[in-house]
Amino acid sequence: MAGRKTPQQAEFPLNRAFTFVESGPVLLISTHHKGKNNLMTVSCHASMGFEPTLGICLGPWNFSYTALIESGACVVAVPPAALMRQVVDIGNCSGETLDKFARFGLTPQCAREVEAPLVAECLYNLECRVVNRTLAEDYNFFVLRGARAWHNPAPEDTRAFHAVGDGTFIIDGEVVNLRHAMTKWQDCI
Ligand SMILES: Cc1cc2nc3c(=O)[nH]c(=O)nc-3n(C[C@H](O)[C@H](O)[C@H](O)COP(=O)(O)O)c2cc1C
Structure with a gap:
């Protein structure tokens, strides 16, 4: 565009580049194993399909890891x-x-x-089963399929929040409704 200065890209440390895309909502993963409920925080995850299918990165250093492997299930909650x-x-x-x-x-x-419990105070809860763990060894990546979903219909605070990955967090702000512009996807929205 005439008169507008083209921004110059500066190199960014590759080992911090995940912060560009990590900012999905921070999740709580609830598990149940050997009679005990547990919770952990997860910010590395991916939406993979409308079923819904989602992927979470959950490392073996977490106590929740054994629960997820052995029970094959969890609840994904959005606080x-x-x-x-x-x-x-x-x-x-x-x-x-x-x-x-x-x-x-x-x-x-x-x-x-x-068996894993919902977290009553969360905005949303999704009961999930592990449907694929072929990438668990190399990438700590588990594919989950939602089995039943819940929400708090009248939350006091409707805002989810997002981890940048550097100890800072972004709280949901303005909601912009562009449904009318999603012309090719009217069946999905
Ligand atoms: C903001 C935040 C995000 C986190 N994201 C992840 C993650 O994506 N994957 C993971 O394996 N651990 C993640 N963790 C670390 C686990 O939540 C942590 O190891 C937890 O203590 C595990 O609990 P557990 O040992 O009871 O399972 C995160 C921690 C914080 C504070």
């Missing part, structure tokens, strides 16, 4: 921004020695399809 500090703290301690629901004042609610 509101009001719970941001608790969610970070949940990601900084282990369920091996702690009941995180009790410690962080969260309420486990019975799910229908899986």
Whole structure:
């Protein structure tokens, strides 16, 4: 465009480049194993299909890893921004020695399809089964398929939040409705 200066791209450290795309909503993963509920925080995940199918990166250093492998199921919960500090703290301690629901004042609610509990205080809960773990060894990547979904129909705080990956977080802001412009995708929206 005439008169407009073209921005110049500066090189960015490759090992920090995941922060460009990591900012999906921060999730809580709830599991149940050997009679115990647990929670962990996950920010590395991917939406993979409308079924819904999603991928999460969950490393073997987490206590939740064995629960996910052995039970083959979990609940994916989307916490509101009001719970941001608790969610970070949940990601900084282990369920091996702690009941995180009790410690962080969260309420486990019975799910229908899986043993892992819903998190009552979250905006959304998705009961999931692990449907593929062929990339677990190389990439800690598990593919999940949703079996039943829940939401809080009247939350006090409707905002999810997103991890940049450097210890900073972005809280949901303005919602822009462009449904009328999604001309090719009217069946999906
Ligand atoms: C903001 C945040 C995001 C995190 N994202 C991930 C992630 O995507 N994958 C992962 O394996 N661990 C992630 N963690 C670390 C786990 O939540 C952490 O290791 C947790 O203590 C595991 O709990 P557990 O040992 O009870 O399973 C994250 C932690 C924080 C604070």
